[in-house]
Amino acid sequence: MYDHVKEDKQQLDKQVTRRSFLKMMGGLSLAGITIGLTGCSNTTTVAEQAGGDGWLPQQYQARGNWPAQVRGRVPIDPDNPSIVRDDQKCILCGQCMEVCTRVQTVAGHYGLPMADDIICVNCGQCTLWCPTGAITERDETQKVAQAINDPNKHVIVQTAPATRVALGEEFGLPPGTWVVGQQVAALKRLGFDAVFDTNFTADLTIMEEATELIKRVTGEIKAPLPQFTSCSPGWVKFCEYYYPDLLPHMSSCKSPQQMLGAVAKTYYAKVKNIKPESIVSVSIMPCTAKKFEAQRPEMNDSAHYWHNKDLQDVDVVLTTRELARLIKQQNIDLSKLPEENYDPIMGEGTGGAIIFGATGGVMEAAVRSAYFLITKQQPPADLFNLTPVRYLEGVKEAAVEVPGVGTVKVAVCHGLSNARQVLDTVRAGNAPWHFVEFMSCPGGCINGGGQPRSSVPPSDEIRMARINSLYQADAQAPRRASHENSEILAIYEKFLQHPMSELSEELLHTSYTDRGKKINALTS
Amino acid sequence: MSKGVLVDLTKCIGCGSCSVACKMWNALPYSQITQQQGSNLDADTWTVINRAEVKKDNEPVWRFIKYQCLHCDEPACVSACFSKALKKTKEGPVVYDVNLCVGCRYCMLACPFNIPKYEWDKAFPEVRKCQMCANRVYNGDSPACVSVCPAGALTYGDHKTMLAIAREKINGDGDYVKHIFGEKEAGGTSWLYISDIPFEKLGFRTNVTTKPLPEYTESIMGLTPAVGLSWGALLTGMYVYNRRRNEIAKEKEKPGKK
Ligand code: SF4
Ligand code: SF4
Ligand code: SF4
Ligand code: SF4
DSSP, rough: OHHHHHHHHHHHHHHOOOOHHHHHHHTTSOOOOGGGGGGGGGGGTTTHSSSSSSOGGGEEESSOSSOOOOOOOOOOOOOOSSSOOOOTTTTOOOOOIIIIIIIIIISSSBBSSOOSSSSOOOOOOHHHOOTTTOOOOOHHHHHHHHHHOOOEEEEEEEETTGGGGGGGGGOOOOOOOOOHHHHHHHHHTOOEEEEEEHHHHHHHHHHHHHHHHHHHHHHHSSOOEEOOOOOHHHHHHHHHOOOOGGGGGGBBBBBBBHHHHHHHHIIIIHTTTOOOOGGGEEEEEEHHHHHHHHHHOOOOHHHHTTTTTTTSOEEEEEEEHHHHHHHHHHEEEEEESOOOOOOTTTTOHHHHHGGSTTTTTTHHHHHHHHHHHSSSSSSOGGGGGGGGSSSOOSSSEEEEEEETTEEEEEEEEEHHHHHHHHHHHTTOOOOOOEEEEEEESTSSGOOOTSSSSSSSSOOOHHHHHHHHHHHHHHHHHHOGGGOOOOOHHHHHHIIIIIITTTHHHHBBOOOOOOOGGBBBOOOO | OEEEEETTTTTTTOOOOOHHHHHHHOOOOOOOSSSTTTTOBBTTBOOOEEEEEEEEEEEEEEEEEEOOOOBBBBHHHHHHHHTEEEEEETOEEEOTTTTTTOOOHHHHOOOTTOEEEEEETTSOOEEEEOTTTHHHHHHTOOHHHHHHOEEEEEEEEHHHHHHHHHHHHHHHOTOOOOOTTEEEEEEEGGGEEEEESSSGGGGGGTTTOOOOTTHHHHHHHHOOHHHHHHHHHHHHHHHHHHHHHHHHHHHTTOOOOO
């Protein structure tokens, strides 16, 4: 038996010698001559391998096996501003395709061949479903760190309503833990010069959007009903791609992020006497689509205001996950921080603004203030607990009696497959509603594509924990309707004059892009 | 029965699933991102997706082109290989035996599509390329890349059937150009492509002869190992030079696009 092996070995050595010699010469400038012949000592089957039917190279003798069932994945443009993928981590599980196709109805909902765009609404839901973390937000933490280290920059930051009920999860706190004060404290320790609340501009959005709705209802603005909310940039891009014919329904109001960006480099810069070009405007968002929104070329109204084409209203958007990373890099334990307060003059928010982070919240806040703006009276108690539009049912409806106007009908949907149901009804001309709230992500911003991956894929349990936390904070808020926000009253008095004034239109409103040409019709 | 793959370029969405599947099945290390402009094959990357930005009816369009060995019916690489490491199987795949490869790189020069790549950085380098997942094919499965394509861009089956489907598609739908790439190129290949954009606009080599290539290569490449050695040394030198040049270029490009 051993003889047999020895014989084989001798035979082998002969072949190997010649092969290795040739190889060594071939790779001369790279291989050291002294490496020897051992690299080929495993080739005991050379003789059997050459020739014959069913001849297979050695690496194919064994049938390969997949680690799991493999399926195709979503395409991601290497230039996508919101998400990136690390091919090394991808196991081809197909979860991204699943959520994109079925929950968001984006992938697979356009015809082939494609135009010149990899269709993506930047919602980032795939980052929440990808089991290996292969798809992530495009990390921009270094841009922020650089700005903070630049003594010539005044770096301001805003935080969205939904990050305060999720950031804690990155630091081991239970889902939905309310960490608003700790978040502010962490941002101050990171070195931001001022910490503002996106809730301030959520309230501003309500003032503008409710005013716009009233003007549409009374016919003062010639625009169709129902009015669509416009604060979810994934939803806006979805409408631009798939329902461009319905864009006239879209409220012209910018999202709270973009409103804050615009007033920071105008109103705040003026009041504080800071050069707008020295301001770096950062936002902390639960959302990857906000990165795309901030880069939209028309989001530069501060540039028009100051006649300085280099200004962009929001400079860098970080997701909740990126903020957690920044905090961890500084070895700050969020859970141990004292609570601190947002800075004036853009740091106050009402209960109505807090619930922007949950599906139905924008609608509820808008109804509260629309009621006041129409009747000049405080809304009745049930408008502060508008349960028909709350929680996780896909499409929700409510009817609200407003004296002098009659019944106002509203609808709320979240997750883009649900949006399609509503949009198809509107397209068919059968929509009974005056106002519809759309959120790209299932559950609203609390489950945005930039939120902590506390369960993968996201679970309703965690969604509900975050939602309940927001409604609880609303219930306890000293002021619960946007028109009661004292800093909002101040900005109108000192700067904007009134909702939809000329200056408000310039800074707080926007227009949309028909992307229908990027979508070829589906042929089956 | 000889097998084939039909690539319908109008259906590819550029997801890169195929290139990842190839890495997973063949246990290849990850060396680059594989679905953008200018991606290229290397020893560890046997298939890539390239983005071509072209015009169709004066409108800009993107097309994604899957690139891998075409598995020629009469492969130039096989006839150039004096150590018989490369072989065309009757099932279609052109495979090689790493244990027979001496690293002379004749196949690289012979291949009209620039497919075989060389493990330049290894002490005992070998030539590497797509082998059409020969073991899957022998077991009745489709190649790994075909099995994961979510868009229906890749179809696997009998070579004859693939050709028939391709003909039916290009004749039935006026959007396709009337050309099946691989039907005649290099004497015919196991992989076939159809497209709505002329192939030359997508970077395909359309000027390859339709005569089987071994007729040429055998006379040019039937050389002695001694010549092979000087080729080897020359190519290795070129590689080192080019790699350094690329590195310098990359350093200059930093920090990349915003
Ligand atoms: S970000 Fe949203 S739209 Fe884009 S690929 Fe991911 S799930 Fe699909
Ligand atoms: S979800 Fe992640 S791992 Fe799964 S296919 Fe998509 S990118 Fe790959
Ligand atoms: S494409 Fe090149 S490597 Fe592939 S079989 Fe043909 S000649 Fe050989
Ligand atoms: S898997 Fe299919 S659709 Fe995706 S890149 Fe490859 S060929 Fe194109």
